[in-house]
Amino acid sequence: MEKCNCRSILCTQMTSSGPHILPAVSSNSDSNLQKRYRCSLVEVIDVGVRYPPEWRKTLIMLLYAVLSTLLSSLVVVLVNNWVPAQEIVSPLPDLFPRSFGSSAWAFQLSEFCSFLLLTLWLIQWFLLRYKSIVGRRFFFILGTLHLYRTLTTYVTVLPVPSQYIICENKVSGGWEVILKQTFKLMSNGGFFLRRSPTFCGDYMYSGQAATLILTYMFIKTYSPDIFWVYQLFCWLLSVTGVVSIMFTHTHYTLDVIAAYFVTTRIFWWYHTLTNNQDIVVWKGICHGQETGNDAHG
Incomplete structure (x- = not known):
C-alpha cells in the first residue's frame, strides 16, 4: 500500500x-x-462555472414587467379621475418645499439624469456575460415595484402636491377611452418623459425615484470595483435625479423616502435569496422534517 x-x-x-x-x-x-x-x-481540473442563459425565463420576466407597467398606468389614469380638485383640497404640508422652495427647471434635470442613467445601464447590461440572468432579475424587480406602486396608489389618493401642477382632464367615457389614455401614458415613456398636463394622484410612492435608485443599484452590483469612478458618477446621477424630484414638488418628500425603502429592500431581499441558495434549501429541509415528525407523531 x-x-x-x-x-x-x-x-x-x-x-x-x-x-x-x-x-x-x-x-x-x-x-x-x-x-x-x-x-x-485524483486529478482536479478547474473548468469554471457556466450557467445556462435560459432566455425563455428572461422573456417571461420581460412580459411580467410590461404587464405590471400597463396595470400601473391604468391605475394612474383611474386615480386621475378620483383626485380632489386643487381648488377644494390644498396640498399637504411638506417640509422640503417649505424649506427650499420649488424650481420648474429641476424636473428637466431629473429627466436628464433618469435618461442618462438608464442608457448607461443598458450599455453595461449589453456587455455583461450573463445578460439573460441579470436581465430577468432587473425585469422581475422592476415589475414588482410597479405592482406595489399600483396598490399604494389605488388604496389612498393624495391631493396634488403643488398648486402649479396642471392635471390631465378627467376621462369621461367607457373603457375604450380609459385604455386609450393608458396607452398614451405608456407611449410617452412612463416616468422618463415630460407630460404636460400630467396625470395626478400617483404619488405614493415615486416611480421615477424608484427607477433611479434601482438602476444605480444594478450598475453598482454588476460592475467591477475597479470602475469606482464610473460607479461614483452613476451614484451622483441617481442622487441628483432624486433630489431634483423633491425640488420640483411634483411629489411629496414622503413619496421619495418610501420609494427608497421599498426599492432597496426588494433589491437586497431578492439578491440575498439568489446568492444564498442554502437558505431556501435548508428551509425546505426543515419544513420537510417538521412535516415528517408531525405525520409520525
Missing part, C-alpha cells in the same frame, strides 16, 4: 455501505492504520 503523503490524494475506507472519504494519512502514521485505507490519485 502507498502512503498518503500527497495533497492531491484522497483516502477512502471501504465499508458495507460503500466508500467513505477520509483525511489523508501522513507518512509517519501508524502502519496498522495505513492498512485500513486505500489511496487513489
